[in-house]
Amino acid sequence: MPLRVGFSVGRSYGRATERNLLRRRLRAIVNDASPACGLTGGMLLIGARPSARELTFDLLREETERLLSLAAGARRPAPAATSEMAGSS
Numbered sequence: 001m002p003l004r005v006g007f008s009v010g011r012s013y014g015r016a017t018e019r020n021l022l023r024r025r026l027r028a029i030v031n032d033a034s035p036a037c038g039l040t041g042g043m044l045l046i047g048a049r050p051s052a053r054e055l056t057f058d059l060l061r062e063e064t065e066r067l068l069s070l071a072a073g074a075r076r077p078a079p080a081a082t083s084e085m086a087g088s089s
Contacts (some may be wrong), residue, residue, distance in 0.1 A: 001041045007028050008047040022048055025060060033065045038072035 005025055009019040026046055038077075046067075052060065 003034055003039050003041055004043045005034075006043070008045060010048075010050075011074055012050050013048060013053060014050075018053070020050060025057060026064060029061050029064045030068065033061075037065065037068040039068060044071060075081045 007023045009020075009022050013019050013022065018067070020071070030044075042077070046064075055063065
């Protein structure tokens with residue numbers, strides 16, 4: 001299953017043109033960064049807050065890449081329980 005990404009940018013962010021510009025920027029960042037971060041499949045929802053308006057493209061890229069890396073780490077399967085851990089209740 002390929003990686004599917006949705007973007008949520010509320011009206012409080014700004015006018016439609018501003019919201020669409022942010023979506024396009026985020027889409028470009030995710031398309032470039034997701035393979036490097038280890039995200040290859042599944043679904044992801046990215047929500048932007050009005051404070052994102054203050055970020056330059058480079059800062060937006062850094063923050064988005066950091067969050068994608070966290071998401072990739074959270075999606076990794078947990079290590080198998082050892083016999084010691086499985087036996088203790």
